[in-house]
Amino acid sequence: MSDDGKQDATSVGFNGAQPGAAMRLLPDNLAVKCPKCRELLLGKDWERNLKVCPRCGHHAQLTADERIKLLADEDTFTELAGALTSNDPLKFVTQSQTYRAKLDGLVESTHLNEAVKVGTALLDGLPLVLVIMDFRFLGGSMGAVVGEKITHAMEIATQRHIPLLISTASGGARMQEGVIALMQMAKTSAALARMAEAGVPYLVLLTDPTTGGVTASFAMLGDVTIAEPGALVAFTGPRVIEQSMHVKLPKDVGYAEFLLAHGMIDGIVHRRALKATFARLLHFYAAADAAVQ
Amino acid sequence: MMSFDLDFERPLADLDKRIQALQRKGAKLKGDDRVRLNEYQQELNTRLREIYGKLTPWQCVQVARHPRRPYTSDYIELMCADFFELRGDRRYGDDRAILGGLASLDGQTVMILGNQKGRDTKERMECNFGMSHPEGYRKALRLFGHAERFHLPVVTLVDIPGASPGLEDEQRGIAQAIAENLMVMSALRTPIITVVIGEGGSGGALGISVADRILMLEHSIYTVASPEAAAAIMWRDSAHAPDAAEAMKITAKELKHLGLIEDIIPEPPGGAHQNKAEAAAAVKSVILEHLAELRGLSTEDLLERRYRRYRAIGLNAINGSAIEAMR
Numbered sequence: 001m002s003d004d005g006k007q008d009a010t011s012v013g014f015n016g017a018q019p020g021a022a023m024r025l026l027p028d029n030l031a032v033k034c035p036k037c038r039e040l041l042l043g044k045d046w047e048r049n050l051k052v053c054p055r056c057g058h059h060a061q062l063t064a065d066e067r068i069k070l071l072a073d074e075d076t077f078t079e080l081a082g083a084l085t086s087n088d089p090l091k092f093v094t095q096s097q098t099y100r101a102k103l104d105g106l107v108e109s110t111h112l113n114e115a116v117k118v119g120t121a122l123l124d125g126l127p128l129v130l131v132i133m134d135f136r137f138l139g140g141s142m143g144a145v146v147g148e149k150i151t152h153a154m155e156i157a158t159q160r161h162i163p164l165l166i167s168t169a170s171g172g173a174r175m176q177e178g179v180i181a182l183m184q185m186a187k188t189s190a191a192l193a194r195m196a197e198a199g200v201p202y203l204v205l206l207t208d209p210t211t212g213g214v215t216a217s218f219a220m221l222g223d224v225t226i227a228e229p230g231a232l233v234a235f236t237g238p239r240v241i242e243q244s245m246h247v248k249l250p251k252d253v254g255y256a257e258f259l260l261a262h263g264m265i266d267g268i269v270h271r272r273a274l275k276a277t278f279a280r281l282l283h284f285y286a287a288a289d290a291a292v293q
Numbered sequence: 294m295m296s297f298d299l300d301f302e303r304p305l306a307d308l309d310k311r312i313q314a315l316q317r318k319g320a321k322l323k324g325d326d327r328v329r330l331n332e333y334q335q336e337l338n339t340r341l342r343e344i345y346g347k348l349t350p351w352q353c354v355q356v357a358r359h360p361r362r363p364y365t366s367d368y369i370e371l372m373c374a375d376f377f378e379l380r381g382d383r384r385y386g387d388d389r390a391i392l393g394g395l396a397s398l399d400g401q402t403v404m405i406l407g408n409q410k411g412r413d414t415k416e417r418m419e420c421n422f423g424m425s426h427p428e429g430y431r432k433a434l435r436l437f438g439h440a441e442r443f444h445l446p447v448v449t450l451v452d453i454p455g456a457s458p459g460l461e462d463e464q465r466g467i468a469q470a471i472a473e474n475l476m477v478m479s480a481l482r483t484p485i486i487t488v489v490i491g492e493g494g495s496g497g498a499l500g501i502s503v504a505d506r507i508l509m510l511e512h513s514i515y516t517v518a519s520p521e522a523a524a525a526i527m528w529r530d531s532a533h534a535p536d537a538a539e540a541m542k543i544t545a546k547e548l549k550h551l552g553l554i555e556d557i558i559p560e561p562p563g564g565a566h567q568n569k570a571e572a573a574a575a576v577k578s579v580i581l582e583h584l585a586e587l588r589g590l591s592t593e594d595l596l597e598r599r600y601r602r603y604r605a606i607g608l609n610a611i612n613g614s615a616i617e618a619m620r
Contacts, residue, residue, distance in 0.1 A: 083612075084611050084612060085611070085612040086610060086611065086612070087609075087610055087611060087612050087613070088610075089551070089609065089610035090540065090541070090542050092540055092541075093540060094527050094528055094536070094540070095528060095533075095536070143607070143610070144606075144607030144608070144610035144611050145607075145610075145611055147606075147607055148607055148608065148611060151604065172496075173495075173496070173517050173518075174517075175517055175518050175523050175526070175527060175541065176527075177517075177607075177610060178516070178517050178541040178542045178543070178551075179515055179516065179517055179541075179542070179543070179548060179551070179553050180551065180553065180606060180607050180610050181517050181607075182495065182496070182499060182515075182516075182517040183499075183553065183603065183606040183607065184606070184607060185472075185475060185496065185499055186475050186479065186499060186503045186603050186606075187603045187604060187606055187607070189472065189475035189476040189479055189503075190475075190476070190479035190480070190503070190599075190600055190603045190604070191604075192476055193476045193477075193479045193480040194480075194600070196476070197480070212496070213495070213496050213499075213517075215468040215472075216456075216467070216468040216471040216472050216475075216496040216499075216500070217471075217472050217475055217496075218472070219468070219472070220466070220468050220469040220472040220473075221472050221473070221476055234463055234468070235456065235458075235462070235463065235467045235468035235471070235496070236458035236459075236462070236463065236467075240458060241458055241459060241460060241463070244458050245458065245459055245460070247460065249460060253460060253463065254463060258463075258464075262463075262464050262465070262466065263466075264466050264469060
């Protein structure tokens, strides 16, 4: 379940090419505010620090392109199925807006066709299939296109026997596509069952926020699962639990540290160390593969 | 005996009251009254079929959630000659919101399991109002493994508002529990048939309904999010739930039209709760039909078809030329 998500979500580009309205205080990103602690920062320091606040450690959301730049070796990402778009199967309308118009607006503002980019790349020289979700596109929600692209990526990884890395950021299944969207959870999980059967490593990077049907499908099925510090990762988010169960929750509920404490993930890794971490993991599997052959 | 208590059943309730008043006269019923009684009864039947023949999606939601609607326990009792309940997930506990075990269905041993809402207040509390905890999904997972080991077909009955949204559910990994079931069911080496008997609520329903055949009772619903939750998010007001119910396409008829389910099981006039035995007999005969077809397939064929079933979902929701270009 999802909609546009957090209002304070940032969308400034790594090089300032796509300034986000919420954070830009001066022209050309000279200064930005941390969306969490409101610390005033120089734009170039913010970019250099990979959008991690030097004061409070908050890991701000990244765009798909920024995430690819962070994880893949330079200029090695080749996008697959990039042209797919939704044809609005339910002709979904609310009183204020059509789903169609919303999609068109997002394509214009994000320069994305959908909420995920998939492709092949190298990471520390090793081949992998990359799946990168982008929360700006309708809260990273999964409809038919997202489900198809991810399934396609899993099938490519299975056929070519190369590891798959998914970076999640999603509010869950996309309500505007009804049960078609819900069934993408089953579709991607079925593709994962085949990938696992073929012995293809599946790495998951959980980023802020990942909730609902995406958490309850491929996000929680990794062979190795890493989260960014402070990422909200839940089936039901803490605010919804508080509202529906009429309780006050401890502060950490639903965040990466809570998941680690309850045995749901393998580790929490600072953004700066992510690429090296996944490189280590890929080398383990590459060496194991070489030993078998 | 029938009884009518939903708001759109008001005309039926009025007629029913008049019928009952006349029937109370018993032997003293005079000629004129007897004619009127007959007319009322005919009118009730006509209006009942009229109203139930074209329920709006929101009316369907109300019927699917009817407090007297037959539950998993009713169907098991009415359909199965014998049933042995298997309890607990062997990890944490026994979730009463999922009921399952070995059953004898028309002489065949099957693994049957489904969501259980509970009838009275005490039962409802025990069943967490039908909202499963992680241990419910893990009990189901244990039963799936058991079924695979002994080549038992699996029948799941879906009737859940949604998975339990509590703190302890997050602590024990409700998302992981559902996700694992999706993956395991997609490759389970035995036939799986799902019947949506009431509410198919989001991921909570999906966690026991990855199947070779998905069948829905005529007035049941299957939805990506509860109409109230969808309305709260997209209409900014949960009072718009009827609009959300319509926009999301949640009825059996709409989902069949979208190619997402295989079959619709007709309900007795006025809904399954007006005649549980008739509803159960209909469910049983449709399950047996599909089961016979699935038993005719080799395991490899069965699994390939199941994969293709899910692999195809959503392809016609995608811009066609782009799909062509990709292939």
